[in-house]
Every structure is written in C-alpha cells, then in structure tokens.
Amino acid sequence: MTTEIQQYKNCTILKNNNDYQILWSRGKEVLNFPISQELAERVSKSDKDSLEVMFYCENHRWPKADELEDYNQSDTIIHRGNGFIVYETDGYYEIGFFKEIGGAMGPEVRYPISKELMDKAFESSRGAYEVMTYAETGRWPLKQDDIDRNYIRNHPEAVLLNIEDKRELFDVKEFKSLVQKAVSSKLKPTELDAIGTVDNHLELLLVDPLKWQEEIEAVHLELLQEKMNNYIYFLESKQYVERYGDKFDKKVIHITFQHSPSDNGLAFLAAVQKVLQPTDMSLKIELPE
Structure with a gap:
C-alpha cells in the first residue's frame, strides 16, 4: 500500500487509496485531519485556498474575511536542519528529531539546547550529530x-x-x-613456540612475526633478546630432559623471521651466534625469501 505525498507551502496532503489527510505545523504543534477528495483538490488551487481548508478542518467552519490574516501564526520560529529542527520561542531553544524504533520511524523527540548549541548544529552534519547526542544523553559523543x-x-x-x-x-x-x-603479545617472550627432535638433535623453534619498523625496533630487539635468553636458559637448565631425554648430537635454536631483520637485528643475531659458539648449542636462522 503506497501513500502519495503532496507538499504545499502551508500544508501537506497524504493520499492512501481514496483516503486523504491534511497535515501542517504551527510552531511545535503538528495538526492532522482527514479530509475529502474535494477539499484535497481545493488545497492545490492556491495558498489562500489551502489556508481556508486548514481553518475549516480545525474550526469546522469556513473563515470570515479577516480571519486568515494571522491564522496559523506562532511565536515559535522554526529552523530546519538536515535531519533535525530547532524551535525558537522567545529566546528558548529546543532541538527536535525523529528516533528510529525497531527499524521504523518513531515520534519526534525534543530537548532544550542553548543558542550556541543551535549554531553548532547548523555548522556541519558532525556538529548536528554531536548536539543531538549531547541533548539526548548529556554526554558528548567520542570523536x-x-x-x-x-x-x-x-x-x-x-x-x-x-x-x-x-x-x-x-x-x-x-x-x-x-x-x-x-x-610482547606478538613475540611472546616468555613462551617456547615449539620444541621437537630432528635428525637426532633437539630443536627449539622461535618465530618472529614482526616487521622491523624503526619506531618499534628498540622494543623489538629488547623482547627478542629476552626470548632468546629464555630459550638458552631452557637448554642450559635441561628442562627438556624429562620429556625428550638428553642424548642429542645438537641443540638448535631455530629462529625464523617472517620479515627481514634490520641491520641492528642482524647484528644482534651475530652476537648471539658468537655467544653460543663455545657451547653445545647453535643458532639456525631462517629468513624470508
């Protein structure tokens, strides 16, 4: 069922099949009356005719000659924005807008605001959103x-x-x-990524998933060193023995990088290799292609 809407200067006509309604506003008040097709057609003739029909609907009689001069006037000035209306009455301001309820347009809600907030609402769509949110909740929305x-x-x-x-x-x-x-959440310095045996040697896998970015390089190196130290301590303290025994030709820390290390990262790896050289541990480095 489709409702036809015809807007005029003073009012709006709604047509639904053969049923007609006339709507208009007076300040903050909205008036709504059922009318006949004949009256709906009369509204379209002129502004004066539309005012006469409005008067007739409200007062159940046709206006006298001088009764239309101030008819439908209000002390309230209406400022129409994009998706909202500000009502101004003797220096008092209210912002009104329609709230969506369950996917359908609900009734208009109105909240008092200051002149400064009215000006802000008309500056931009973001300003209007912020003012409506503040008026409704008492809190400014987060930027x-x-x-x-x-x-x-x-x-x-x-x-x-x-x-x-x-x-x-x-x-x-x-x-x-x-x-x-x-x-730390990516590198997990206190955890072993994986452990297992390969060709009669014990291998600890260390995965570095991080990009080598200048802004985080110092922290990256610090936590990578912490993790490497934990791996070395794990091997030195033989925490693997209970599960894997201790008969291995080699003990390998296999570090694989998802991103190529920086110069400082490569220097760190060279220093680790030098530290491990006199021990029974070795470092295996796998770089991305």
Missing part, C-alpha cells in the same frame, strides 16, 4: 581520535598498524607502553 585511542588501549597490537599515525594519538610514555604490550 574519532578518542575512539581510536580507546580501541588501541584495549587491543594494543593495533598500534603496530600504520604506526606513524598511531604515534600522534598518544604521548611518548603511553605510546612506548602500548608498543611494549603489542610487541
């Missing part, structure tokens, strides 16, 4: 930067994506703390 900050605080690993942009969201101390948490 995108605030939303991003809260998300990263709850999911620190997100700081590693477009890290230069993320740096601008935080002060130095908090940014460093978030990077520490993010790198």
Whole structure:
C-alpha cells in the first residue's frame, strides 16, 4: 500500500487509496485531519485556498474575511536542519528529531539546547550529530581520535598498524607502553613456540612475526633478546630432559623471521651466534625469501 505525498507551502496532503489527510505545523504543534477528495483538490488551487481548508478542518467552519490574516501564526520560529529542527520561542531553544524504533520511524523527540548549541548544529552534519547526542544523553559523543585511542588501549597490537599515525594519538610514555604490550603479545617472550627432535638433535623453534619498523625496533630487539635468553636458559637448565631425554648430537635454536631483520637485528643475531659458539648449542636462522 503506497501513500502519495503532496507538499504545499502551508500544508501537506497524504493520499492512501481514496483516503486523504491534511497535515501542517504551527510552531511545535503538528495538526492532522482527514479530509475529502474535494477539499484535497481545493488545497492545490492556491495558498489562500489551502489556508481556508486548514481553518475549516480545525474550526469546522469556513473563515470570515479577516480571519486568515494571522491564522496559523506562532511565536515559535522554526529552523530546519538536515535531519533535525530547532524551535525558537522567545529566546528558548529546543532541538527536535525523529528516533528510529525497531527499524521504523518513531515520534519526534525534543530537548532544550542553548543558542550556541543551535549554531553548532547548523555548522556541519558532525556538529548536528554531536548536539543531538549531547541533548539526548548529556554526554558528548567520542570523536574519532578518542575512539581510536580507546580501541588501541584495549587491543594494543593495533598500534603496530600504520604506526606513524598511531604515534600522534598518544604521548611518548603511553605510546612506548602500548608498543611494549603489542610487541610482547606478538613475540611472546616468555613462551617456547615449539620444541621437537630432528635428525637426532633437539630443536627449539622461535618465530618472529614482526616487521622491523624503526619506531618499534628498540622494543623489538629488547623482547627478542629476552626470548632468546629464555630459550638458552631452557637448554642450559635441561628442562627438556624429562620429556625428550638428553642424548642429542645438537641443540638448535631455530629462529625464523617472517620479515627481514634490520641491520641492528642482524647484528644482534651475530652476537648471539658468537655467544653460543663455545657451547653445545647453535643458532639456525631462517629468513624470508
């Protein structure tokens, strides 16, 4: 069932099959009356005819000659925005908009606002959204930067994506703390990634999934060294014996990188190899192709 809508200067006519309604507003008040097809057609003739029909519907009689001069006037000034209306009455302002309820358009809601908030609502669509939210809840909506900050605080690993942009969201101390948490969550310095035996030697697998980015390199190296030290301690303290025994030709720390290390990363690996050289442990390095 389709409703036809015809808007005129003073009112709106709704047609649903052979049923007609006339609607108009007076300040904050909305008036709505069923009318005949004949009256609906009369509305379309002129502004004066539409006012006469409106008067007739409201008062059940036709207006006298002078009764239309101030008819439908109101002390309320209506300021129409995109998706909202501001009603101004003697320096008092209200913002009105329609709330969606269950996927359908609900009734208009209105909240008092100041002149400054009215001006803000008309500056931009974002300003209107913020004013409507504040008027309804008493709280300003979060701006995108605030939303991003809260998300990263709850999911620190997100700081590693477009890290230069993320740096601008935080002060130095908090940014460093978030990077520490993010790198730690990816590298897991206190855990063994995998352990097993290959060709009569014990092999510990260490996986580094991180990109070598300048902004996080210091933390990356710090936590990689911590993880490497934990691997070495695991072997030195023979924590593997109960499960795997201790008869191995070699004990290998196999480190595989998903991204090519920086020069400082390569220097770190060279230093580790030098430390392990006089021991029964060795370092196997696997770089991406």
